[in-house]
Amino acid sequence: MFDDSWRGGTRGSAPLRVILGCVLLSTGAWGQSADAGRTDAGGLGPTGVPDAGQTVLGADGGQAASAAPGLAGAPDAGPSDAARVEVKLHGVPVTVTASSVLADAKAPGRYGLANLLDEDPGSIWAEGAKGSGVGEWVELSFPPDTPVHSFLVMPGNPKSAKLYKANARPRKAKLELKLAEGRKLDYVLDFPRDFPVGGAIYVHYRRQFAVKSARLTVLTVWPGSRYRDLCLGDFVPVFRGPEERSLPTFPGTGRQLAPTLAEFMDAPSLVFRLLPPASGGVPALLRSYSRVPHNGSLPPPEEEFDMHHLRGWDRYTAVLRNSAAGAAVQSELFRLTPATGGKGYVFDPLGPPKGPDSFSNFRVHWAQVEGVWRVVGVDATYEEERP
Known part of the structure; x- marks a missing residue:
């Protein structure tokens, strides 16, 4: 049996209770990196120096190198082109926006938003703002009347235990769902220090109201042992399948658990x-x-x-x-x-x-x-x- 000492995520206000639900994701051992030769946030480049744009902590925990230019992290500060992307997931166009994205001059998009939906632990989103990562956010927006079953949230850089500890990761995050007819639903997700590498929280959402958008905001942070950049492995929605199908959801294949x-x-x-x-x-x-x-x-x-x-x-x-x-x-x-x-x-x-x-x-x-x-x-x- 697993050590349950890190259990304890809490749920915020919710107008309704549910019986059955669903949500999302992944690959064996969260799978292999799509590019085994590359490094991730917190990794070292081929020359042994930190990747471009990466914020390294000094011996006293201070910032030793400035992060790549990014947004201030305020939700109302309009995202740049780098912090907005549209991804098709099972044929559904999902608009992904964020408060900031870490830039990599050698590999544009390396820490980009599309990585949040690919169910690949070898690819991540990393924020690019100055500071600890508190207040940074990512948001998924869906077409009208999109039936969303659930969400899977994987904190940190899950590529390896070393990178998981080296980079900052969420300690507590708030998931805010905007539903049809002006309704809202909030969850608070707790990720204790011993939350396992490659582990995820599955939010079992199932309501009669379609989801318009889902925003995940970092409330508190576990600092990285070497890098200040905050990482997130996955933020994946699960949709219902077509009504004419006998199965209620799209069956997972390959990495799609x-x-x-x-x-x-x-x-x-x-x-x-x-x-x-x-x-x-x-x-x-x-x-x-x-x-x-x-x-x-x-x-x-x-x-x-x-x-x-x-x-x-x-x-x-x-x-x-x-x-x-x-x-x-x-x-x-x-x-x-x-x-x-x-x-x-x-x-x-x-x-x-x-x-x-x-x-x-x-x-x-x-x-x-x-x-x-x-x-x-x-x-x-x-x-x-x-x-």
């Missing part, structure tokens, strides 16, 4: 549709527990089955359905964590249940099988011990 997470959250009891092919020889284990600790290792399971051959699905599908619904009603925040060994991910609620009898505990293990994200394990926990 986020849509498949949304598909699971839409119909947890139909998890068998996401298993590896039975003929492929890859097991998909379901483990059941009556009680698990909040921190530490899991005890031996009371039951363990290969879901390809499991009889009596009704009992377990009901547990999954109720647990996903209960967790979504409590906070709407979930976590995606790299699995042990860096192969695949584990998806589960961000926080512990609010009451000892809450059915809100589950873990879903994901791995790529023949290039497709599949469920290779489910931990069905009926009750989690309170700390």
Whole structure:
């Protein structure tokens, strides 16, 4: 079981509660960099000197080299051309804007906004304003009546543990959703110091109102050990699929795990549709527990089955359905964590249940099988011990 000490993202004001939801993203071990030879914010160039435009901290923590020119970071200071881009995601044009973007004279767009939507941990957005990164923001704007299921937010530079610590990253951020009919919805996302490299928070949004825009604003920062530039790996929305399709979302392929997470959250009891092919020889284990600790290792399971051959699905599908619904009603925040060994991910609620009898505990293990994200394990926990 993962160390849950960093759990605790909180949700802001919300007019409605939800039962099922969705959202987004990624690649195995968050995948390989699209350009393995390049460096990211916080990396060193081929000459061993900091990349152009990068802000290096001096021995006393002060600024040793000025950052590239950027915006002041005020939300009403109109973004420059470099801080605005349109990206098509599953055919939907998404306008991405930001308070600033770190410039790289040798590789324009290296830290650009399009990197936030590509589900590639080797590409990042880095802000280019002076200061710590507090107040910097990125915003996604959608065409009218766009049905958005969820959002996946990955802090920092996830390319490596070294770069993750070297660069600044969000400590707390506010996600503001502007909905149709003038409605709003806010979430506060907490990223404790020990938030894992390559980890992400999945915001399980599902409302009857379309999302007009989503803005993520950095409220507080974990400073980098070497570089002042604040980085963000991903800020990805998940859309519903076309109405004529039988699936509610676009199935994830390649790096795209986020849509498949949304598909699971839409119909947890139909998890068998996401298993590896039975003929492929890859097991998909379901483990059941009556009680698990909040921190530490899991005890031996009371039951363990290969879901390809499991009889009596009704009992377990009901547990999954109720647990996903209960967790979504409590906070709407979930976590995606790299699995042990860096192969695949584990998806589960961000926080512990609010009451000892809450059915809100589950873990879903994901791995790529023949290039497709599949469920290779489910931990069905009926009750989690309170700390």
